[in-house]
Amino acid sequence: xxxxxxxxxxxxxxxxxxxxxxNEDLRTGKHKEIVTRFPPEPNGYLHIGxxxxxxxxxxxxxxxxxTCHLRFDDTNPEKExxxxxxxxxxxxxxxxxDWGDHLYYASDYFDQLYDYAVDLIKQGKAxxxxxxxxxxxxxxxxxTEPGKESPYRNRSIEENLELFERMRNGxxxxxxxxxxxxxxxxxxNVVMRDPIIYRIRKMEHHRTGDKWCIYPMYDxxxxxxxxIEGITHSICTLEFENNRALYDWILDQVFDGPHPQQxxxxxLNLSYTLMSKRKLLxxxxxxxxxxxxxxxxxxxxxxxxxxxxxxxxxDFCDRIGVAKANSIVDVALLEHCLRxxxxxxxxRTMAVLRPLKVVIENYxxxxxxxxxxxxxxxxxSAGTRLIPFSREIYIEQEDFMENPPRKFYRLAPGREVRLxxxxxxxxxxxxxxxxxxxxxxxxxxxxxxxxxSAPDGRKVRATMHWVSAEHSLPAEVRIYDHLxxxxxxxxxxxxxxxxxxxxxxxxxxxxxxxxKDVKPEDKFQFERQGYFCVDKxxxxxxxxxxxxxxxxxxxxxxxxKKK
RNA sequence: UGGGGGAUCGUCUAAUGGCAGGACGGAUGACUCUGACUCAUCUAGUCUAGGUUCGAAUCCUAGUCCCCCAGCCA
Numbered sequence: 001x002x003x004x005x006x007x008x009x010x011x012x013x014x015x016x017x018x019x020x021x022x023n024e025d026l027r028t029g030k031h032k033e034i035v036t037r038f039p040p041e042p043n044g045y046l047h048i049g050x051x052x053x054x055x056x057x058x059x060x061x062x063x064x065x066x067t068c069h070l071r072f073d074d075t076n077p078e079k080e081x082x083x084x085x086x087x088x089x090x091x092x093x094x095x096x097x098d099w100g101d102h103l104y105y106a107s108d109y110f111d112q113l114y115d116y117a118v119d120l121i122k123q124g125k126a127x128x129x130x131x132x133x134x135x136x137x138x139x140x141x142x143x144t145e146p147g148k149e150s151p152y153r154n155r156s157i158e159e160n161l162e163l164f165e166r167m168r169n170g171x172x173x174x175x176x177x178x179x180x181x182x183x184x185x186x187x188x189n190v191v192m193r194d195p196i197i198y199r200i201r202k203m204e205h206h207r208t209g210d211k212w213c214i215y216p217m218y219d220x221x222x223x224x225x226x227x228i229e230g231i232t233h234s235i236c237t238l239e240f241e242n243n244r245a246l247y248d249w250i251l252d253q254v255f256d257g258p259h260p261q262q263x264x265x266x267x268l269n270l271s272y273t274l275m276s277k278r279k280l281l282x283x284x285x286x287x288x289x290x291x292x293x294x295x296x297x298x299x300x301x302x303x304x305x306x307x308x309x310x311x312x313x314x315d316f317c318d319r320i321g322v323a324k325a326n327s328i329v330d331v332a333l334l335e336h337c338l339r340x341x342x343x344x345x346x347x348r349t350m351a352v353l354r355p356l357k358v359v360i361e362n363y364x365x366x367x368x369x370x371x372x373x374x375x376x377x378x379x380x381s382a383g384t385r386l387i388p389f390s391r392e393i394y395i396e397q398e399d400f401m402e403n404p405p406r407k408f409y410r411l412a413p414g415r416e417v418r419l420x421x422x423x424x425x426x427x428x429x430x431x432x433x434x435x436x437x438x439x440x441x442x443x444x445x446x447x448x449x450x451x452x453s454a455p456d457g458r459k460v461r462a463t464m465h466w467v468s469a470e471h472s473l474p475a476e477v478r479i480y481d482h483l484x485x486x487x488x489x490x491x492x493x494x495x496x497x498x499x500x501x502x503x504x505x506x507x508x509x510x511x512x513x514x515x516k517d518v519k520p521e522d523k524f525q526f527e528r529q530g531y532f533c534v535d536k537x538x539x540x541x542x543x544x545x546x547x548x549x550x551x552x553x554x555x556x557x558x559x560x561k562k563k
Numbered sequence: 564u565g566g567g568g569g570a571u572c573g574u575c576u577a578a579u580g581g582c583a584g585g586a587c588g589g590a591u592g593a594c595u596c597u598g599a600c601u602c603a604u605c606u607a608g609u610c611u612a613g614g615u616u617c618g619a620a621u622c623c624u625a626g627u628c629c630c631c632c633a634g635c636c637a
Contacts, residue, residue: 014577014585041637076636133635140633144565147633178635188566190633199635218637242567242632264568266630271574319586321576323569326630330574333587343600350597378600409598418596452596463596487574528597555598 013063016322018056018263022064022233025261034066034232038092039106039222041073042084042206044277045292046091047299048313048334052268055317057235058097069229070099074107075221077205085206091300096310102229106221107207109228113216114168116224116254117179117198121160125253126197127153128163129180136178139185140193146186147193153182167200170213174200181220183249191242192249195219223247226260234260237267238324268320269328272482272499273298274489288498289483295535295546296483296502306480307523307533307548309345312338328488335549342523342531342548347375347382350420350465351511351526351545353477355394357469358441360425363391368471371451373421376525387512389422392469394510399464400441402430407558409461411441417462420527424449424460465527472510475543477532479504515543523548 013019025031036057040050061068070092074080092099120126129152131139141147155163167177179198187193197220202213223246226234234247244262251259269275274283275298283289283297292299295306303313316337320329350373369389376382395411404412411417416426429442448455452463481502483489489497515524520536530550538544 016576020579039637043637073637079636136635137633142565142633146565175635190566193633196635201635215635217635222637238568239631240637243637245567266569319575321586323576325569325576327575330587333575336587339599348597374596377597407598420596422596460596462598465597525597525599528599530599551597551599553598558598 013059013318014321017324018060018233018235018265018322021261021263022060025232026064031232034060034064035069035230036061036066036233036235037069037071037226037229037231039071039073039225039236040088041076041079042081042088043076043079044084044281045299045301046088047275047277047280047297048270048303048316049268049275049298050091051095051300051313052317052320052322053235053237054092054095054097055314056265056322058099059318060233060235066232067102068097068099069102069104069231071104071106071225071229073218073222073225074105074205074207075215075218077201077203077215080206082206087301094304094310095300096314104225104229105207106216106225107205109221109225110208110212110216112228113221113224117164117216117220118161119254120181120197120250121164121179122157123253124157125182126179127155127160127182128167128177129153129194129196130177133175136196140190141185143190149185150180150194153194164198167198167214168212170202172200174202176200179214181246181250183246189242189245191219191246195246197250219243219246220250223250223260223262224255227251227255227257230258231260232258234262236262236264238264238326240264264324265322266324266326269326269488270298270334271328271331271487272484272489273331274484279494283483286495295478296480304521305533305536306546307342307521307531308338309341309523312341315341331482338549339531339552342525344378345376346523346525346531348373348377348527349512349515349524350387350467351475351477351509351515351529351532352394352396352465352467352472353506353509353526353529354397355508355510356397356400356438356441358393358395358425358443358466360391360393360443360445361428362444365391367391368468369450371421385514387421387514388468388471389419390468390470393419393466394469394472395419395441395464395466397438399462400427400438402438408555410464411462416446416460417464418449418452418460419466420463421452422450422466423447423452424454465529467510467512469510471513473513473515473543475509475511475515475545477506477509477545477547478535479506479547509545511543511545516540518543525551 038057058068129150178196180194183192185193198214201215241264247262293301293305316334370386372384399410423445425443425445427443431440433439483502484497485499486497518534520534522534531548532545533548535544535546
C-alpha cells in the first residue's frame with residue numbers, strides 16, 4: 001500500500017488521523033494537492049493553543065507540498081480590531097510560518113457572500129425573519145423538544161428579496177430583521193433549526209468601513225470562504241462538530257465547485273494554565289497578570305517575553321500529536337522541549353541570585369585575574385570569554401551549609417569545592433551577624449588549581465558558580481511559577497486556584513560584567529540554575545531577567561521528597 | 564431526557580484483524596569542572612461485559628463514564 005508520509009521518519013512527525021485522511025484522499029485521487037488555512041478571529045492575542053493549530057495547518061501544507069492560507073475571520077465588527085490583525089501576523093511569523101501571498105479576509109468576500117445569500121433566497125431556502133431575538137430563542141425549542149416555525153418563514157421569495165435588500169440599504173435598525181436559512185425547526189441538531197445567516201449591525205468595519213450594515217454569521221461565512229479559496233481540508237476544533245452539518249448544507253445549496261472537508265480535532269489544554277481568551281482577558285482586567293505579554297501568560301507574546309523559542313514551541317506541537325479526545329497536556333513536556341532547544345543554543349554565564357559574600361583570605365588584595373570560561377560546553381564553536389576573579393566574590397547562599405546533611409556536597413566548614421573555571425577553595429570560617437544569620441564566609445584558595453583542576457589529581461565533589469564582588473553587575477531577576485495551583489484551573493473556583501506565588505522578584509542579583517550590553521530577548525543559561533531571558537524592562541542601569549525555565553534539579557527533588 | 568463526539572501506561576500519543584510501541588514524567592545506576600547535559604536499566608496501559616475470529620485496542624452487541632450543542636459570538 002502506498003501511504004506517503006505516514007510515520008515519516010525524516011520529519012519525525014507521527015501519524016495522526018488527519019494525515020491518514022489526507023493520505024487516503026491523495027491515494028484515491030480526490031485531491032492532487034492540499035490546501036489548508038489558519039482562520040483566526042482578530043479579537044485577541046494568539047496563545048499556544050493557536051500554535052497547535054498553526055503548526056498543524058502550516059505543517060500539513062509544508063509536508064505535502066501544498067499551501068496554507070492565513071485568513072482573518074472578521075465578520076463581527078463589534079469585537080474585532082486592527083491591533084489584533086497586526087499582532088496575529090507578527091506572532092505567526094515569529095512562530096516561523098509564512099503564508100506567502102495567501103493573506104485573506106472573510107470581509108473580502110462580503111459581496112460574493114451577499115450574492116450567495118440572494119441565491120439561497122431565490123431557491124426558497126432562506127427567509128427574512130422579523131422575530132425579536134428573544135422570540136427566536138423561544139421558537140428554537142430546547143435540546144429535547146423541537147422548535148416551532150417562525151410566522152415569517154413562508155414569506156414570498158419576492159418579499160424576502162426586497163426585505164433583504166432593504167436590510168442591506170440600512171432601512172432597518174439592529175435586530176429588526178435577520179436572514180435565516182430555511183432548514184428544519186424540528187431537527188435534533190439545534191444548529192440546523194433555521195440558523196441565522198445575516199444580521200443587521202450598524203457599525204463600522206475595520207476593513208469595509210461603512211459599506212455594510214449587515215454582516216454574515218460564522219456558519220455562512222466560513223464554509224463559503226473555504227470553498228472560494230479552494231481549501232481542501234478545513235481543520236477546526238471539536239466544538240464545531242455539530243456545525244459540520246450546516247457547513248455541508250450551505251455548500252450543497254449554493255456552491256458549484258469542489259467542497260472542502262471539515263475535520264475537527266481536540267484543542268490544546270495545558271496543565272496549570274488556561275486557554276480561553278475571555279478568561280485570559282479577565283486575568284488582565286483583575287490585575288492578576290500585567291497584560292497579554294505577561295511572562296506567565298500562555299500567549300505567544302507572553303511566552304516570547306518569558307524566553308520561549310519558536311523552535312521549542314514547534315517541537316512541542318509536533319510531539320503532542322493530534323487526536324479527537326479531550327486532554328490536558330503536561331506543561332512539563334513544553335518545558336522539556338524548551339530546555340532541549342536552549343541547552344544547545346543558550347550561551348552560559350554565571351549569576352548569583354541570592355549572594356553570600358566570600359573573602360578569600362590568602363588571595364592578594366587588589367589582585368584581579370582574568371579567567372577563561374567556556375561559553376557553551378555543548379557547542380565548542382561558541383568559544384570562550386574572560387571573567388574577572390578577585391579576593392572577594394559572591395556565591396549562592398544555598399550553596400553553603402554550616403551543618404550539611406548527608407549528600408549535601410557543596411561548601412561547608414572545612415570543605416573544599418571548585419569555583420567554576422577558577423580555583424578550589426576551602427571554607428575556614430563563618431561570620432554571622434548578631435541574629436545568627438550567616439553574612440560572610442572566609443576561605444582559602446589553592447593557587448595550584450587555577451582554571452579548576454588540581455595538578456595532584458585530587459577531586460572535589462562540587463563545582464559552584466560565583467562572581468567577583470567588585471566587578472559584578474547588579475540585576476533584577478523575576479522567577480515564575482505556574483499561574484494556577486491546579487492542573488485543571490477550571491476544577492472548582494478559578495480564582496481560588498490562582499497561584500499567589502507565581503511571581504518572585506529578586507532584586508539583589510549579581511551577574512558577570514560581560515552582561516552589560518545585553519538586549520531584550522537575549523537568552524542565557526545561568527549555570528547550575530536555569531535559562532534566563534533579558535526582559536523588555538531591562539536598561540543599562542538596571543538589568544532585568546526573566547527566568548524562562550529552571551534547570552532540572554536532582555538535589556532540590558531529593559530535598560522535596562524528604563519533606 | 565434529543566443530537567453530535569470521545570475513552571490505550573501517571574500524562575500525551577501510535578497501531579487500520581497479526582509481537583500493545585514512542586515521548587514526557589517517575590525510579591535506579593554510570594558519567595561529570597553545571598547535582599545540568601548525555602548514556603543505560605527499570606516503571607506503567609487497551610473503560611466494562613458478552614460475542615465473531617486461528618488471532619481483537621481494532622469488527623459486532625449491550626452497558627459505563629466524559630466532552631460539545633438551545634449567541635443576532637466564532
